[in-house]
Amino acid sequence: MNEHPIKVVVAKPGLDGHDRGAKVVARALVEAGMEVVYLGLRQTPESIVAAAVEEDADAIGLSVLSGAHMPHFTKVKALMDTEGIGDRLLTGGGIIPTKDQETLSALGVGRLFGPGDDPSTIAEYIKERVYARRAAERN
C-alpha cells in the first residue's frame, strides 16, 4: 500500500516558552516524510483541536514542560472526542512523571516522550499508530 504523507499538528499549549523540543521534533518529523502543521506557543486546547479538525490531522503532538501536562492533555483529549476526532492519535512529550503518563494513557492519550528519547523513535511510533488506524479504516 502506497501511504500518503502523515499530517501532524504540533503545538505548545499554555504558558511555556521552552520550544526547543517541539522544534527539534517537528523538524525530525518533516525529515521522516511527514507534513507538520506547527501552531507554536501559547495555544489553547480549543485552538489546537480546531486546527486539527480543519487540517484533518492524523495526529496531534503536544510539548509541555511547564508541569501543567495533566490539564492540557486531558482537555485536548476530551475536546478531540467531542469534535469527532477521537480516533486520531494524541501524543507528545515533556517532563512527565510515569504516574501521570499512566493516568493519561488510561484516558486514551498515546505514548508520551521525555528527554533522551530520540526523535526518530517518536516518528516511528506515530507512523505505526497512524498506519494501523488507516488500515483499520480500509477494512
Place this chain on the structure above:
Amino acid sequence: MAMKPPVTIPHLSQVTDCTTLSGRPVLSVYGPDDVFADDLGDSLGRPGHYPYTRGVHESMYRGKLWTMRQFAGMGTAAQTNARFRFLLNRGQTGLSTAFDNPTLYGWDSDDPISAGEVGKTGVAMDSLADMERLFDGIPLDRVSTSMTINAPAAWIFTMFLANAEKRGIPLAQLRGTLQNDILKEYIAQKEWIFPPEPHIRLITDLFAFCAEHVPQWNTISISGYHIREAGATAAQELAFTLMDGFTYVEHAVAAGMSVDDFAPRLSFFFNAHIDFFEEIAKLRAARRIWARHMKERYGAKNPRSWLCRFHVQTAGCSLTAQQPEVNIVRTAIEALAGVLGGCQSLHTNSMDEALALPSDKAVEIALRTQQVIAFESGVASVADPLGGSYYVERLTRELEEEAESYFAKIRDLGGMVPAIERGFPQQELTRSAYEYQRALSERRKMQVGVTEFTNENEILEIPILEIDESVETNQISALRVLRESRDNVAVQDSLDELERTARTKENLVPKLLSCSRVYCTEGEITRRLIRVFGEYREQAFF
C-alpha cells in the same frame, strides 16, 4: 537488576567524534605552537586586572567565595518561604526566586489563561500580599535575593521594594539581582508581553531608578543560560548574551545616562554545560570581551564598568531522565567548570530535574556538591588555576574570535533588535539544537545511560515532588479576598496614573511602585500597560 552486556570500547574515537560539545574540532594535544604570545601576555593579564581574563578579583575565592544560590520556588508564597528557610538553614548564602508561568507572563492566578499552571514551576505571585508572605521572616538587608523574572520584572521588583519599605528596610541596603533581560526572551525563552522597544524602555527606566534609590542592586542579569538551553553552542551563547548586553548599554546611553552610572550594576548569567574546558574558556572569554568593549567601544572609565560579573547555573539540558543519580556527577563536573571559570554565584541543578520539580533531598545533594568543591577540593584556594594552559588559552581565543564574528554579523543586520525581528539568533539556535540531536542520533555524541550503557529494566526510585492541585484554588481564593479588602479607589487611581505616564517619556518605576504599594495585582498592571504598548506576537523561525 538486569544489565545489558558490557560494551567493549577500545578507542574513544569510535564512540564520539572527539569534537567539543559545540562541535569544535580539537587536537589531541596542545603546546606552545598553538597559542600566540599575546594569549599568554596582555590578553591574559592578572586576576583582578584588565582585561580580567583570569577573574574579577585579585585573590578570587580566597577573598570572597562565590554565593551558593539555589533557585527555588513552587506553589504558594508560604510554601516557597518554607523552602527558602530550609536552604538558609543548610548553609546557603543567597536566595533565588523562581516564579510560576502566569507570573512570568504578567497574568494573575485567576486569569483564564493561567488555568492549570498556578504554582507549577515556581511560586505564584499576584500582589504585594504574596511578596510579604514570600519573604516573611527573612532578613532582606542581610541576605541577597535574586529574582528570575523578565517581561514583568519592573512591577514584580516594585512589589519587592514596597515590601521592604513596609518592613522599614532602607532601599539602599537591599542587595540582589533582577533578571530583567528581555532580549533573550525573544531569542530563547519566549516569555514576553510587549514588543521590544517598550520592554527596553522599562529596563532603562529601572537602571536610572536603581542608580538613584537602590544602588547595591544588580538591575539586570544578562542571560546566556536560556539561550544555551534552547540549543545554542558555547560560542552562540557567549556572542548573543554579550551582544544583548551591548544593546542595553547603547539604549541606556541613548536615553541620556552616562555609561559609568549604570554599567557597574550590570551582571550576567551563564550556563555551565558538560564540556569542561570549553565552558571554562567561554567564561574567561566573556570577561575579556566585555572589558575590552566597555573600555574601548563605550568609553567606560570606572573599572567596575568593565567587569563581567556572573552567576552560573549547571546545564538543565544535560540532565537525563534515565539513571537520574548519574546527574549528580554531571552537575559536579559542570559546577567545577563554573568555579574554574570564575563565577560570582552558582546554582547546581538537582538530579531529578529531568523528571519533575526537585525534591528536598535532591536539592540538598546539589548544594552539598558546591560545598565539596568549595571546602574539600582545594580549587578555591588559587585564582584561575588553569591560566596559561595551552589548551584553555587557545580555546578562550577561539571563542572570543567566534563571538566577534557574530557581533559583526548582527551589526550588519542593524543590531540585536532588528536581528531578532528577522529571526537571526533564533534560527542559529534552532539549527544548532537540531545538529546536536543529529549527532546524538548518529552516535557521534554520547549520553551515558541514554545512547550507551542503558539499563532497560530501570526502576526509578527517587522521590518526586508533586504540586497539589489545591495550590491553584487556594491562590485564587486569596486573590479574591484581596480584591475585596484593599482600597479599590487607590488601586484605580494609581493604575490611571500609570497608564497616563506610560504614554509619556517619564520614568515608569515610581508609578509602578505606587501601584504596588496599594496592592494592584500583577495582571491589572500588565493589562493597563498593554493598552499603551500593545502585545508582541510570536514569530516562529526555523
Place this chain on the structure above:
Amino acid sequence: MAESMRSSRGPSLTPQLWERFLGGERRACAQVITKVENDPDAVPEIRDRLSGRLGRAIRIGITGPPGVGKSTLTSALARGLADGGNRVGIVAVDPSSPFTGGAFMGDRIRMDALVGDDRVFMRSLASRAGQGGLAPSTAGVADVLEAFGMDRILIETVGVGQAELDVMACADIVVLVLQPSTGDAIQSLKSGIIEAADVVVVNKADLPGVEMLLQSLRFAFSLGAGRPGTNATPILATSAQASEGIGELVAELESQASDLVDSGRHREMRRARLENEIRRAIQTHLWASLERAVGASAKIRRHAEELTLSGGSPYPFIRRACAATQVCQTKEEAWQ
C-alpha cells in the same frame, strides 16, 4: 466510466459524509479535502457531487517572495472579507521537501487572529509534486471549500518558482505582495511576474524604503508593465501586522470582484478553466489507456536511449507511433 477513473485508495465517500458536508460540518469538509488531496482517483466522484454548488465564489491568489508577510496579510484579509459578510476559505501552500516528502507548515502561527472565527475555514497544503508555488490539488481543494459555502477563497502560494503562473490558472484575482528594502521587488519587475498581478501590495509599509518602492512600481506601470489590456494596476501599501491599509485592500478586491461578475469576465474565466480541466482529464485518461495497451512510457524510454547513441531524429518513431494509434469516434452523442 472507465476502470481507471474509479477510486482505488481507501474507502469511497460515504453518504453520511456527504450529508454531514452538506449540513455544514467542518470536520466533514476537512475529510473531503483530504480525499481530494490524497486520492486523485476519487476526484471525479467528488466533482460529480459538487455539481450545482460551484461558480459563484471569487478566488483570490496571494503570491510574492518568501518573507514578505503573505500569511499575516492573508489572515488580515480574511478577517476584513468576513467582516464584509463573506464566508472565507483559505488554502495556504507550503513547500514539500523533494528529498523526504515532508513539509513544514507554519502559516497558522501568523493566522492566530482567526482562531475561533467560524466564518473562516483554513487549510494548509503541502506542495507535494507541484512544481510551482501550488499543490496539484489546490484547485480541487478550492472547489470543495466553495461547495462548502465559502464566498471568497484565498489561495496563498509558496512564493517561489512559477507560483504566479500557477496561481493565475486557478485564481480570479491575483494579489502580488512585495516589501520594501529587499531586492525582490526589482526581481519581480525584471522577471515580468508583475504582469500577473491584478493588485500589487507593498506590505510592511512601516519599513524604510517604502516610498522608493512605490515610486519605482508606479514608474514601471506607467511604462505598461501591468497585465496587458487592463486598466492601471492598483498599488496599495499595507502593514498587515498593524492592520493598516487592509480596509482599502478589501475594498479594492471587492470592487474588482463585482466588476468581474458584472462584466461577465468571471464567467469567461470559469469557462476557460473548465475547458482546461476537461482537456487535461481526457488527456490523462487517453494516455493511461495507451500506457495500459502498449506500455508506451517504457517504449519511449528505450527509443530515446537508442537515439542518444545514434544521434538520429525522433520523428520517424513519432510518425510510426501516431500512425499506429487511431482514435475512432464511435458515438457522436457521447460528445454532446
